[in-house]
Amino acid sequence: MTLQPDKVVVVGAGVGGLAAAMRLAHAGLEVTLADMHAAPGGKMRTLPSTAGPVDAGPTVLTMRSVFDALFEDVGRSLNQYVTLIRQETLARHFWPDGAQLDLHADPEASAAAMRGFAGPRAEAEFRAFSDRAARLFNAFEAPVMQAPAPTLGALSRHVMAQPSLALSMAPFASLAQLLRRQFSDPRLRQLFGRYATYVGGSPDLSPAILALIWHAEASGVWRVKGGMHRLARAMADVASEHGATLLFGQRATRIEMQDGRAAGVHLADGTRLACNAVVFAGDPRALATGQLGASAAGAAPIAGKAGRSLSANVWSFAARIEGPELAHHNVFFGADPRSEFSPLEAGALPEDPTLYICAEDRGTGSKPPELERFEIIMNAPPLPGGQPKDAFSCRTRTFPILRSFGLCFDPEPPDSALTTPAGFEALCPGSQGSLYGQSPHGLMAAFQRPVARTKIPGLYLAGGGAHPGAGVPMATLSGRHAAEAIRTDLASTSTCRRTAMRGGMSTA
Numbered sequence: 001m002t003l004q005p006d007k008v009v010v011v012g013a014g015v016g017g018l019a020a021a022m023r024l025a026h027a028g029l030e031v032t033l034a035d036m037h038a039a040p041g042g043k044m045r046t047l048p049s050t051a052g053p054v055d056a057g058p059t060v061l062t063m064r065s066v067f068d069a070l071f072e073d074v075g076r077s078l079n080q081y082v083t084l085i086r087q088e089t090l091a092r093h094f095w096p097d098g099a100q101l102d103l104h105a106d107p108e109a110s111a112a113a114m115r116g117f118a119g120p121r122a123e124a125e126f127r128a129f130s131d132r133a134a135r136l137f138n139a140f141e142a143p144v145m146q147a148p149a150p151t152l153g154a155l156s157r158h159v160m161a162q163p164s165l166a167l168s169m170a171p172f173a174s175l176a177q178l179l180r181r182q183f184s185d186p187r188l189r190q191l192f193g194r195y196a197t198y199v200g201g202s203p204d205l206s207p208a209i210l211a212l213i214w215h216a217e218a219s220g221v222w223r224v225k226g227g228m229h230r231l232a233r234a235m236a237d238v239a240s241e242h243g244a245t246l247l248f249g250q251r252a253t254r255i256e257m258q259d260g261r262a263a264g265v266h267l268a269d270g271t272r273l274a275c276n277a278v279v280f281a282g283d284p285r286a287l288a289t290g291q292l293g294a295s296a297a298g299a300a301p302i303a304g305k306a307g308r309s310l311s312a313n314v315w316s317f318a319a320r321i322e323g324p325e326l327a328h329h330n331v332f333f334g335a336d337p338r339s340e341f342s343p344l345e346a347g348a349l350p351e352d353p354t355l356y357i358c359a360e361d362r363g364t365g366s367k368p369p370e371l372e373r374f375e376i377i378m379n380a381p382p383l384p385g386g387q388p389k390d391a392f393s394c395r396t397r398t399f400p401i402l403r404s405f406g407l408c409f410d411p412e413p414p415d416s417a418l419t420t421p422a423g424f425e426a427l428c429p430g431s432q433g434s435l436y437g438q439s440p441h442g443l444m445a446a447f448q449r450p451v452a453r454t455k456i457p458g459l460y461l462a463g464g465g466a467h468p469g470a471g472v473p474m475a476t477l478s479g480r481h482a483a484e485a486i487r488t489d490l491a492s493t494s495t496c497r498r499t500a501m502r503g504g505m506s507t508a
């Protein structure tokens with residue numbers, strides 16, 4: 001009789017799976033992390049371009065403290081692994097009528113920009129909105145984001161302790177309704193309504209509480225030197241330094257159950273990884289729809305029924321540009337937000353979309369190279385509606401619109417530079433191309449996401465499809481929730497496992 005180290009298999013090397021692997025390996029567990037792709041990061045990935053690898057996933061890094069804490073918790077410093085550069089300009093916004101507005105890291109600079117853009121009333125409204133967003137963020141952080149399994153009761157108790165919060169939450173309003181009350185200028189409603197899309201929602205259907213996303217951005221946006229994927233690589237390196245085994249190009253096909261608990265993971269090449277616990281860090285809908293075996297389908301049943309968040313059509317490429325001066329993050333708005341969100345809500349591609357452009361080589365403090373790298377994102381509904389008929393129909397919704405703002409790319413990207421919703425489904429099976437898991441629509445959305453500890457003993461969830469939700473910081477936090485749940489549960493059952501474990505790694 002010997003005490004075996006606890007074995008954990010993590011399926012999926014997105015930031016949620018990586019964060020769980022880092023923490024579990026640091027805690028001395030024997031961790032194997034398997035991902036079907038060739039490199040860590042999941043959606044945080046690059047595509048090749050004529051100017052080198054270009055980001056093709058997330059570009060806006062907020063809530064730096066989540067990453068500092070993660071690295072510190074596992075005995076490392078984030079600065080040892082990546083260089084983060086705080087962006088003075090949070091984003092540059094363009095409207096079809098020629099109006100332009102920068103938001104800044106310095107709140108006074110943003111307030112002054114508001115005044116210049118739309119007068120003193122807009123400045124006062126902006127200050128009031130920023131205060132509200134900060135109150136909401138601070139109210140939501142402990143009882144929801146940081147809690148392993150948030151409940152409406154815990155949030156209500158928090159709110160009852162500060163009754164003025166209930167008013168700030170505008171609990172029965174949508175984000176769009178709140179913004180109509182908050183801003184007189186429709187362009188500012190459009191700008192702050194766009195934050196609903198950061199978690200894959202429409203401002204008309206998402207709860208007003210999502211105004212808190214502005215506070216996350218106002219508190220700081222960082223650029224990762226060398227590209228966002230460097231952060232995923234750093235997380236993989238730390239997990240590996242703590243002894244985790246990383247298997248790339250390995251798809252998990254089945255989660256094995258023994259006596260009603262998760263006991264192993266089967267890979268497509270026939271390998272069986274025996275373990276005491278499994279973290280599934282892909283989209284929970286893959287579990288719910290039986291893609292990891294019928295016996296694992298009951299782990300997160302809600303994920304099979306809930307509405308899906310938005311997808312996108314994303315171009316990642318290198319080109320020379322002519323036109324307005326770009327910042328690192330840029331938004332080119334359509335004339336009317338309804339002409340974007342009505343089709344999206346109906347499951348169709350908009351004809352007049354808002355386009356986001358990350359000019360990856362800008363915001364560095366030095367002159368950008370002649371051939372620059374770009375990522376352009378157009379929101380789309382999930383499959384099947386979000387899939388363009390062909391790359392051309394996506395092209396016509398992107399480059400002519402940007403030309404109308406005076407922005408020309410030379411050359412325009414090849415079709416191979418486009419990732420469509422079907423591409424995102426292939427990247428993250430079971431997701432229907434949704435980038436942010438379940439839809440954030442409705443009052444109760446934050447409480448309906450599956451949490452780390454599932455109904456199946458030994459099977460845990462991490463990633464943007466699990467609580468506390470999507471976005472790089474939230475998905476990273478989910479890895480902490482999964483690691484903590486596993487450590488608690490394994491500690492409480494360790495006396496039952498003072499025996500040689502069945503199985504191990506075997507190949508067919």
Ligand SMILES: Cc1cc2nc3c(=O)[nH]c(=O)nc-3n(C[C@H](O)[C@H](O)[C@H](O)COP(=O)(O)OP(=O)(O)OC[C@H]3O[C@@H](n4cnc5c(N)ncnc54)[C@H](O)[C@@H]3O)c2cc1C
Nearest residue numbers: 012014015016036042043058059060252282463464471472
């Ligand atoms: C274009 C785009 C722009 C975005 N912009 C931002 C942004 O600016 N800021 C921000 O914070 N967030 C942004 N996001 C969202 C953010 O990228 C995600 O919320 C976050 O990266 C998701 O991490 P995750 O842990 O859920 O893992 P994912 O990135 O979803 O990765 C999951 C991994 O699991 C693997 N996997 C799944 N099933 C299996 C299986 N059966 N076997 C083996 N491997 C499997 C997948 O292949 C994938 O590699 C953006 C996303 C996209 C796509």
